[in-house]
Amino acid sequence: MRFVSFSTTEIPTPHLGIVRDDEVLDVDLAGRTLKLITSDQMLGLIENYEKGKQDIETILEKVGNRRFSEVKTFTDIGAAHKLSEVQLAAPIPQPRKNIICMALNYSEHARETAQVRGRSADAPTVPVFFTKSTTSVNGPYGEIEIDPAVSTEIDWEVELGVIIGKRGKNIGEEDAPSHVFGYTVINDVTARDVQARHKQYFKGKSLDGFCPMGPCIVTADEIANPHNLALNLRVNGVTKQNSNTSMMIFSINQIIAILSLGMTLEPGDIIATGTPSGVGFSRTPAEFLKPNDIVEAEVTGIGMLRNTMKQALISGSPRASS
Ligand code: MG
Numbered sequence: 003m004r005f006v007s008f009s010t011t012e013i014p015t016p017h018l019g020i021v022r023d024d025e026v027l028d029v030d031l032a033g034r035t036l037k038l039i040t041s042d043q044m045l046g047l048i049e050n051y052e053k054g055k056q057d058i059e060t061i062l063e064k065v066g067n068r069r070f071s072e073v074k075t076f077t078d079i080g081a082a083h084k085l086s087e088v089q090l091a092a093p094i095p096q097p098r099k100n101i102i103c104m105a106l107n108y109s110e111h112a113r114e115t116a117q118v119r120g121r122s123a124d125a126p127t128v129p130v131f132f133t134k135s136t137t138s139v140n141g142p143y144g145e146i147e148i149d150p151a152v153s154t155e156i157d158w159e160v161e162l163g164v165i166i167g168k169r170g171k172n173i174g175e176e177d178a179p180s181h182v183f184g185y186t187v188i189n190d191v192t193a194r195d196v197q198a199r200h201k202q203y204f205k206g207k208s209l210d211g212f213c214p215m216g217p218c219i220v221t222a223d224e225i226a227n228p229h230n231l232a233l234n235l236r237v238n239g240v241t242k243q244n245s246n247t248s249m250m251i252f253s254i255n256q257i258i259a260i261l262s263l264g265m266t267l268e269p270g271d272i273i274a275t276g277t278p279s280g281v282g283f284s285r286t287p288a289e290f291l292k293p294n295d296i297v298e299a300e301v302t303g304i305g306m307l308r309n310t311m312k313q314a315l316i317s318g319s320p321r322a323s324s
Contacts, residue, residue, distance in 0.1 A: 003058065004218045005184075007044050007095050008088040012080060016091035017042040020058060021218055024085050027070040031081035032061050044094050044219070048167055048183050049269045091141045092215040093186055094165070097272055100133035101213055102261065103161075103190060105203065107251050107276025114284035129252050129260055132203035134190070134213050134274075142216030142307045146191060148293055149314035152209065153193035156291040156311070159277035160235035160243050160299040162228065163188040164254055165219055166271040171262055178258035181267065184219040185228060188274045189235070189299040189307050194283045194290070215272075217305040225303060228254055232302040233278055237295055245278030247301075 007016040008026055018041065019026040030042035040057040041047050047054040065073055070082035106112040109125045116123035140146065148156060167183025190207065191214065197206025225231070228247060235243035252260070257273060282289040291297065293313040300306040 003221045003224065005044060005047065005093065006218045007091045007093050009091065010083065010088050016095045018044050018047055021085060022070065025070045026083050026085050026088055027076065028081040029058065029061070031079050032076050033057055035075045035079060036060060036064060045270045048165065051167055051183065090143065090217050092139045093219045094270060094272065095139065097136050097139065098270060100135055101272045101274055103132050103134060103207065103274040104252070104257060104276035105130040105132060108245065108249050108278040109251060110279035111277055111281065114279050118284045125251050129257060131261070132207065135208035137210055138208045138213040140211040140214040140309065142214060144211060144214060144309055145312040146211045146214070146309050147314045148291065148311050149317050151318045153196050154290065155194040155283065157192045157194050157282040158235055158237065158242065158291065158297055158299070159190035159192060159281055160233050161188045161190050161274045161277050162231060162233065162247050162301055163215060164273040164275060166267045167269055169266060169268050171266045172264070173258055173262040175255040175259045178255035179222065181258060182222045183269070184221040185225055185304055186215055186219045187299055187301045187304050187307050189214045189297065189309065190274050190277060214307045214309045216307060220304050234300045235280065236298045237291070243278055243280035249278060250275060
């Protein structure tokens with residue numbers, strides 16, 4: 003199943019929808035017509051998915067082979083929408099924890115960054131983790147602000163995002179798949195100058211709007227092999243990254259096993275699994291995003307983010323970062 007968080011003029015707060023073809027169904031509203039009490043939030047669905055899944059299956063049984071817009075009880079209460087007529091937020095608009103990220107999980111990317119940063123080009127033998135703040139979360143089609151007082155070296159990183167569905171600690175690799183709720187697309191937007199200045203990933207990865215996510219979460223049962231998904235990123239239509247999740251150094255099962263060693267993973271936790279080669283700062287000459295650039299990040303079988311870079315109207319103080 004494909005789930006989104008969407009808003010409309012009638013319900014402006016992002017809430018849970020299920021997508022089929024070019025339509026989205028408001029899960030909470032549709033459920034009410036069937037006397038079901040289902041969460042209207044993605045996190046609520048993920049946390050209580052055994053019940054939520056049954057409710058959604060009941061809703062889909064009612065739909066049968068029809069389109070959502072052909073089910074009168076749903077259209078009467080305004081539960082069925084065209085996907086093109088709603089606003090999509092990040093699937094989890096306000097995560098409870100920082101987004102957990104993998105650095106250097108593709109060998110080619112490890113090599114290209116090693117040259118620029120002057121460090122060993124060997125692939126890492128243990129995963130390098132960092133996080134992005136929850137306030138960096140952006141919608142799949144949101145604008146990303148460029149403030150030259152903050153950063154002049156804004157870069158792109160398309161990644162497969164893993165959404166944890168089941169709480170666990172010390173999870174074995176063989177059990178890891180049962181802890182995955184689904185998958186999404188993440189652009190791990192990065193201020194390279196800020197990252198380098200502060201000697202650590204967090205700040206340069208956490209600027210407001212620097213974590214576009216979505217457009218949906220595809221449940222794990224619909225992705226036959228998460229290690230065979232094409233990853234693409236284009237800037238103004240020009241391909242910059244073109245790879246496949248089969249090239250990951252640490253598999254999703256390994257990432258979950260290592261992360262959860264002594265550290266509990268919870269439903270709704272988000273893991274960005276690293277980016278392939280083709281980022282801007284390791285190109286010759288280096289390339290960074292400019293106002294009005296359009297960045298498209300795509301994972302085949304999940305969907306595409308399309309974000310526009312926007313000149314900030316109010317600049318931060320240059321002194322604040324010096
Ligand atoms: Mg990254």
